[in-house]
Amino acid sequence: MIKAIADLLKRNLADYKLRLKRRWLLFRAIRKSGELSTVVNRTATIQKNDILCFATVRNERVRLPYFLKHHRALGVSQFLIVDNASDDGTRAYLEDQPDVSVWSTSTSYRSARFGMDWITWLQMRYGRGHWCLTLDADEAMVIPHHDARDLKDLTAFLDRKRAEVFPALMLDLYPKTRLDEAKYTTGAPFTDALGFYDAYGYDWEQQPKYRNISIRGGVRKRVFFSKKPDLAPHMHKTPLIKWRWRYAYVSSTHIALPARLNRGFDARHRLPTGVLLHAKFLDEALRQSVSEPIRKEHFTHPEFYNEYYDAVRSNPILWDSTSHSYQGWARLEQEGLMTRGDWD
Incomplete structure (x- = not known):
């Protein structure tokens, strides 16, 4: 009996620590949102059931055409992308894409939790209620x-199964x-x-x-x-989540x-x-x-x-x-x- 109570308390403490960590991550994302400058924002065209793709990129002009083409064909409706100081034409290329919204920053990728602080902010702001695909440009x-x-077929099945991931x-x-x-x-x-x-x-x-x-x-x-x-x-990885x-x-x-x-x-x-x-x-x-x-x-x-x-x-x-x-x-x-x- 004593062991069972101790195990329960241990689990509750572990869960509490994870809740605190999650709140800290959300706070970081809100704070780091100030590092982002809007380049082009097309999110007003997002529809209720759209599948969204989020990414942070740097100098990915070579990979991006196939990355976008592949995931458009797979069912992504709009891409929300942070450009981290690219100097190879990446930003200009993304600006010209009709289904891409772009934010830019020249601050440290590493100090933003390898870009995840920026992405978390965008997901908080635009991803709620959507199936969100989070990728790197080389995936x-x-x-x-x-x-x-x-x-769309996959997420419909997951929704029926009440699965979020x-x-x-x-x-x-x-x-x-x-x-x-x-x-x-x-x-x-x-x-x-x-x-x-x-x-x-x-x-x-x-x-x-x-x-x-x-x-x-x-x-x-x-x-x-x-x-x-x-x-x-x-x-x-768990790249697709109902956010x-x-x-x-x-x-x-x-x-x-x-x-x-x-x-x-x-x-x-x-x-x-x-x-x-x-x-x-x-x-x-x-x-x-x-x-x-x-x-x-x-x-x-x-x-x-x-x-x-x-x-x-x-x-x-x-x-x-x-x-x-x-x-x-x-x-x-x-x-x-x-x-x-x-x-x-």
Whole structure:
């Protein structure tokens, strides 16, 4: 009896701490909203059932045409994008897109929780009651039945099931060649230049604090972090959520609050899951491996990743005999990288 009471008190204390953390994140977002300047705001055209996509970008002019095209076809109605001091024409390109609203800032990406403070503010302001997709510009969402259904079909199913989330595994893509030979044509599918991925070798771990399942694996763990697996990137994300103004992401889209939003990978709920095709290793990865260690904007402890950037600068071949070629969502489901759950 005493143990049961102690366990209940412990759970209540943990829940209280998470509520306080969520309130702090919302306060941060409100405070950081002052760093954003409106470039073009088309949110007045948002309709009640529109699916919205949020992103923070910097120098993504090469990837953005396909990013927008892919997610428009998938069912996104409007994009709300923060441009973080791009100097490659990204901002001008976005301004010309009729379904894109743009905010700009030159302040630190890292000090804004890697852009999540800015995104949280926009979600508080515009995302309430909408299914909100939060992505990076180098990600392309793949859902079950991708060749025949879209996000409107998926979210209608989730609404019927009274589910608020759709999780996705981030799947690193890479070429068969050296990285500098992965030439990409702007507007083409990411898989044209990066046609391979690691299908196996993913570790799943239940984490009690946020009640999520952590997933690590893929080519970055295999090649760059095999000796330091605890530094390998997390591959679990919950990029699609039916938003309420009190929700917040904790760490990119890996973790969200309230904690029930992290249940998507728990197979007991039989929810569908997807894949985020991650176009990190285009030929420009070599250029970023030079600039990012200088800027130190992408990791909480950037000094831990100097060896990683050195390895990318060496222009490696990531492909090996275990690599799989991309052949669509059904193959990904066969490999256990995504599931349709109860969505037949």
